[in-house]
Amino acid sequence: MGDLGCKTFADIPGPLHVWCWQPGATREESPAPKQNRPRPDMKRPSIAVLPFVNLSSVDEQEHFSDGFTEELISTLARCRWLRVVARNSSFTFKGVTVDVRKVASDLGVKYVIEGSIRRAANRVRITAQLLSGETGMLLWAERYDRMLDDVFVLQDEIAGQITGTVEPELGFIEFAALRGQSATDMDAWNIYLKGLWHLYKFDLENLRISKELFERAIDLEPAFAQAYARLAYVHIQLGWYGPLEERGDRIADATALAERATALDDREPAAHLALGRARALGGQPERGIEHLRNALRLVPSFAQGHFALGQALCYVGRPEEGITAINEAFRLSPRDPHLWTFHNMVAIAQYQAGRFAQAAEAARTSLLKENATFWPVMVLAASLGAQERKGEARAAVAELLRRRPDMTAKTARAEFYFGSVPAMSEKFIDRFVSDLHRAGVPD
Structure with missing residues (x-):
């Protein structure tokens, strides 16, 4: 069986992971065509938001977790210097235990945000963490405890706060990788970060x-x-x-x-x-x-x-x-x-x-x-x-x-x-x- 990586199809939203099998063939005989996987754009930061996990005891809260994830993707996407993977692609990983590095490779991103939501009565706890897509290392994490008075106001508030925090964090992280390099070796984006x-x-x-x-x-x-x-x-x-x-x-x-x-x-x-x-x-x-x-x-x-x-x-x-x-x-x-x-x-x-x-x-x-x-x-x-x-x-x-x-x-x-x-x-x-x-x- 050969691993063909993620593929997109006209009638299916988002990429699907595809394998091929030929009778008598071995894995070595059908190597994965790596060129088909999206590669990170190294000039600008790129990020994927995985569906936030519903940790509530009530299954009906699943829609709240999905709604919050969509709101965060939408809010991050307003940062024009940041490439954000669309909802359909991120949600192909919903309900699946994943290796962040594999997700980053499949979606072609440098960073991944994941998190969870727990709701009890009228209280909500949202946790979020920013991870390196290359190493899986935790770069930033935060917890938000709120009273649930208005679902949409809460989603908007926390998504905005996460975005407002992650944006400068990514700037610090991106610049740290440039230390020791001279401007003559950099492209316009990295020179901008140094500036x-x-x-x-x-x-x-x-x-x-x-x-x-x-x-x-x-x-x-x-x-x-x-x-x-x-x-x-x-x-x-x-x-x-x-x-x-x-x-x-x-x-x-x-x-x-x-x-x-x-x-x-x-x-x-x-x-x-x-x-x-x-x-x-x-x-x-x-x-x-x-x-x-x-x-x-x-x-x-x-x-x-x-x-x-x-x-x-x-x-x-x-x-x-x-x-x-x-x-x-x-x-x-x-x-x-x-x-x-x-x-x-x-x-x-x-x-x-x-x-x-x-x-x-x-x-x-x-x-x-x-x-x-x-x-x-x-x-x-x-x-x-x-x-x-x-x-x-x-x-x-x-x-x-x-x-x-x-x-x-x-x-x-x-x-x-x-x-x-x-x-x-x-x-x-x-x-x-x-x-x-x-x-x-x-x-």
């Missing part, structure tokens, strides 16, 4: 490296919308952390690049994210907010989109709505590389709302993250200055000056401007600078 890694360091040197890498990725693949979007994002960050006199040009460049990204692919959420942030900082916050909402309409589980929306809402004086949006980013991506700035923006929103103690707490949490910049220290100093906690304020100012020796009340004010346009209201900036001065920041 993301440098971008998330949030310091000037790494931002400049990231810029060069995204530009190289675009040279290799001129229609690479995501690379244009992230290059626009780099220009925004270079505006924040580079020379103040360059900010106007940085925002103009970011806007042009983000518009190019949306022209190449109007359904790319990262493009709308970059354009939304650029518009918000360039004096058009309401237009920026609309682009950010577009990003979230495309991918509701896009944690960085929720954060950026929260940030833009704070820019227009709506801190309560901003905190709600940023909390959604925390929920969706608890290990996001932007965590420091999630916390920092919550600190700014709390300060904006006059809750200075909560602002100081959020700023301190932000500073615990390895890639935090000077911003959380500045917010901490202003929050402590507002509370007239003089000893703690002096310590915060000392730390701020250690990170930014040139910081004065005047430069702090300039930090809120991109060109001639303030990111937040003049009233807010006046109060913030006054509290920094009260904390001990020099004129």
Whole structure:
């Protein structure tokens, strides 16, 4: 008998595993034609979601497990950089004990998600784990316990949370495999991943490296919308952390690049994210907010989109709505590389709302993250200055000056401007600078 691998047929949904038998033939005489198996696309991550196993004692709950699996496949498929195997193919493995490595080989994917669902009365426990298709190694796992009030809301919530967590995890895993390789040996996708890694360091040197890498990725693949979007994002960050006199040009460049990204692919959420942030900082916050909402309409589980929306809402004086949006980013991506700035923006929103103690707490949490910049220290100093906690304020100012020796009340004010346009209201900036001065920041 010979193993012919997975085959597709016109009248049958999904692939079927096929063997052939010839009288008198041996397995060796009919080798499996390996070329018929789908091979992983090594340029982009690919993933299959196996049907979640129903561990409930009631067989009628099988439809809940299947429905959740379908929702997760659909939600993951909205991540345009991720190739997700369709439901019909994944469900050929339903009810079968499988070797993850064999599944990955048959479906041509690099990663597999599997899990289980247990329901008792009005409580549901969902477990999920991400596995390497090559080695079968466990890469990530999580458990979700919920009350079952609305089946569809629950499925949507947990599927979004899994997607929001798995997406950055895959980015970390994919980049780890590139360490030690130079950009000259990589294709456009891997150069893009390397650029993301440098971008998330949030310091000037790494931002400049990231810029060069995204530009190289675009040279290799001129229609690479995501690379244009992230290059626009780099220009925004270079505006924040580079020379103040360059900010106007940085925002103009970011806007042009983000518009190019949306022209190449109007359904790319990262493009709308970059354009939304650029518009918000360039004096058009309401237009920026609309682009950010577009990003979230495309991918509701896009944690960085929720954060950026929260940030833009704070820019227009709506801190309560901003905190709600940023909390959604925390929920969706608890290990996001932007965590420091999630916390920092919550600190700014709390300060904006006059809750200075909560602002100081959020700023301190932000500073615990390895890639935090000077911003959380500045917010901490202003929050402590507002509370007239003089000893703690002096310590915060000392730390701020250690990170930014040139910081004065005047430069702090300039930090809120991109060109001639303030990111937040003049009233807010006046109060913030006054509290920094009260904390001990020099004129």
